[in-house]
Amino acid sequence: MSNQSGRITTPYEGRAAVWDDGAEIPAPLRLHETTAPPEWMDYNNHMSESCFLLAFGDSADAFFRFIGIDEAYRAAGHSLYTSQTHLHHRQEVSLGEPLVMTLQVLDHDRRRLHIYHEMRHGETDALIAMAEQLLAHVDIGAGRSSDMPEDLYEHIVAIRRAHAGLPQPAVVGHPIAIRHSR
C-alpha cells in the first residue's frame, strides 16, 4: 500500500528471507492476511480493483521472502518479475473486512513459476477473488530471464511437492471470453 514515503511499499519490506529445511510446508501457503484499509476504498466505499492486486502483491512478497528472495537477494542482481496476472473478482470488499490470502504453486521450471492466489473473507471464508500469475526469474543487469540458483530452485521443488495433492483450481489456464449460451 502507499504510505508517507509517497510510493508503494509492502508490509514485509526489509524483512530478511528465512527458509527452514525441516519445517512442514502448508498446502496451500497462508502467508498474508490484512484488513481492508480506508485508502483502498473507491468513491462507492468498495475496495478499488487495483487494490486487490496490491493485496495479492503483498502475499507474493511474503512468498518471495519465504523462498529466499529479499532485498539482499535483489541487490545481488536477481529477482522474480511478474510476466502475467489474471484476476478474477467474485465479491466486493467493504472497509475493515478481514482478508486472508492463500498461495499455491501450480507448476515451475528452472526459471518460471506458475502460482495461484485466493482471497477469502477472514470470518465467513467466502471466496472474494483469485489471481493466477506467471513469474520469471531474471538477471536484473542483463535484463533477461535466468535459471534460479540451486538452493532457491530446491525450495520451489519442495513447495511444489507439498502442493501436488491440491486440486487444480477451476479458473487456471482459462482465457477471458464472453461465453455465449446456445
Place this chain on the structure above:
Amino acid sequence: MPEQAPFTAYREPVRPEWLDYNGHLNDASYAIVLTRAHELLLDHLGLSAAYRESHQASMFTVEMHLRYVAEVSAGQTLTASTTVVEADHKRLRLHSELFADGVLAATGECLYLHVDTVAGRTAPLPEDRQAAVDALREAHAELPRPDHLGLGVGARP
C-alpha cells in the same frame, strides 16, 4: 460523430505514488493505469461513475488479465490504445495496449458485467447505452486482434 478506432483518449504522466522501491511502476499500478484508461471509454459510453449514481447500475469488473512487457519509470507519459473486443446486452470485453513514451509497456484485458447495484445481479443495458456500446463495437470490428487474445496465463501464441 465518428467513433475513435482504437479508442485513445487516455494520456497522463506516471504518478510518484504508483512507483515501488525500485522507482518502477508497481505491478498493481499497471492495473490502476488500465482501469483509468478504460474508465474514459466507459465514460464515453455513458457507463462511468455518474451512471452508477443516476441509474443504480454499474459496470463490474469480473476479470482482468495483464501481460507485463516493459518497466515504466518516473517522468514517462502513459497512453493507451483500447479495442472493444466483444460485447452483448450485459457484457463488455476490452483489450488495451499501454504505452510509456510510446513504447509498449503492457497489455491488459478486462471483462465487465452490467450489474443492477440494488438487486445485486446482472441486468441488461438500457437501450441508449446498448446503442452506444454497439456503435463502438462495430467501429472496432475490423481492428486487428493481438495473437494472445483468447489465451490463458502461460499459453503462448
